[in-house]
Amino acid sequence: MTAILEARAVTKRFGVDGPPAVDGLDLAVAPGAGVGIVGESGSGKSTLARMLAGVLPPTSGEIAVGGRPWTAVDRRDQLRRRVQMIFQDPYGALNPWLSARDAVAEVIRFWDRPTRAEARERASQLLADMGLTADAMGRRPRGLSGGQCQRVGIARALACAPDVLIADEPTSALDVSVQAQILNLLVALREERGLAIVLISHDLAVVRHLTEDAAVMYAGRIVERAPTHEMFRSPAHPYTRLLVGSIPGMSGGEARTAHDPGVADHPCRFAPRCPRRADDCIAVRSHDPHLPGGRWAECVHPHLPAAAPVQRTQTQHGGRT
Numbered sequence: 001m002t003a004i005l006e007a008r009a010v011t012k013r014f015g016v017d018g019p020p021a022v023d024g025l026d027l028a029v030a031p032g033a034g035v036g037i038v039g040e041s042g043s044g045k046s047t048l049a050r051m052l053a054g055v056l057p058p059t060s061g062e063i064a065v066g067g068r069p070w071t072a073v074d075r076r077d078q079l080r081r082r083v084q085m086i087f088q089d090p091y092g093a094l095n096p097w098l099s100a101r102d103a104v105a106e107v108i109r110f111w112d113r114p115t116r117a118e119a120r121e122r123a124s125q126l127l128a129d130m131g132l133t134a135d136a137m138g139r140r141p142r143g144l145s146g147g148q149c150q151r152v153g154i155a156r157a158l159a160c161a162p163d164v165l166i167a168d169e170p171t172s173a174l175d176v177s178v179q180a181q182i183l184n185l186l187v188a189l190r191e192e193r194g195l196a197i198v199l200i201s202h203d204l205a206v207v208r209h210l211t212e213d214a215a216v217m218y219a220g221r222i223v224e225r226a227p228t229h230e231m232f233r234s235p236a237h238p239y240t241r242l243l244v245g246s247i248p249g250m251s252g253g254e255a256r257t258a259h260d261p262g263v264a265d266h267p268c269r270f271a272p273r274c275p276r277r278a279d280d281c282i283a284v285r286s287h288d289p290h291l292p293g294g295r296w297a298e299c300v301h302p303h304l305p306a307a308a309p310v311q312r313t314q315t316q317h318g319g320r321t
Contacts, residue, residue: 037215043220104156
C-alpha cells in the first residue's frame, strides 16, 4: 500500500559537531496504520515526530507527505492538513488567551474560511465529540484540567481533517486515571475516521494498546521493526529485549553491560551496552537485517526462535551492524 507519510534516509543534527539526534532513518506510514515508535529518553523519538509533522526540517534526507517533500509544501497548501500533531504538553500546545472553542474555531477558519459563527458551531461539535462540556468550551487553558486540554489539542488536530495524527507522548503529562481515557479516545478515532496514528512513547504498554506495528529507536536509529504483538512475544534485538523485560509481568530482559568506550564509535551504537556482543559484532560491517515473518532488526546476533533460522550474508565493508 502506498505510504501517506514517508521518511527517507533522514538525519537531524543540532550543532555542527554534535552526534545526530536522528541518523539515516527510513519509515513509511500507510493509510489507517497504527505505528508505535518506542525508546528511552534521548533516543530521537520526539525529534523524529517533529520532522514527520513538518515542524522541524531534516539536516539531510527527506520527509514526504502524499509523495511530496515537506520542503515543497507551502504553509497554506492543503497537504499541510493531512498530517497533524498532538503534543506532550497539553497546556503549552494551546494559546493561553483563547478559549477552548476559539482555539478550535481558529483552525477551522484558517483552512475552510467559514463565517465566525459557523466556525464556532463546528468547533463546539468537535469539542463535544471529544467529551468537553459546554461550560469547559468557554474556558481558557488555565481553567481546564490536563486531560481537558489534551482533548482540545486533539480537536484542533481533527479540525484539519487529517489522514495522519502524530501523537508525541500524548499521555505522559496526565494523571494515570486520565491516561486510559485519552488512549481509548484515540482508539475510537482510528476506528471511526480511518486515521493513521504514529504514537511516540517510552511506554511500551501504551504502544501495545494502540498500534499494530512497532519500531524501536536507539541513539537516533531504528534498531528493530515488527508487528507489535510479535515484538512483545519474541523481541529480536537485545535492546528491545531490555525494554520488554522492563515491563512488569513480561520476560526477556537481560542485564546491561558496562559502557566500553572502545566501541563507542562503532556503527552498532548499542554494542557498549549489549549483553550479547561478540567479536564479530565489531568486525562485521554489513549484514542482512531482514528476519522471518517480515521483521527487521539491526543486529548481527538477533534472538530468533530455534525453529526459524535465518541465513545472512556478512561482508567486511560498507553498511551498518
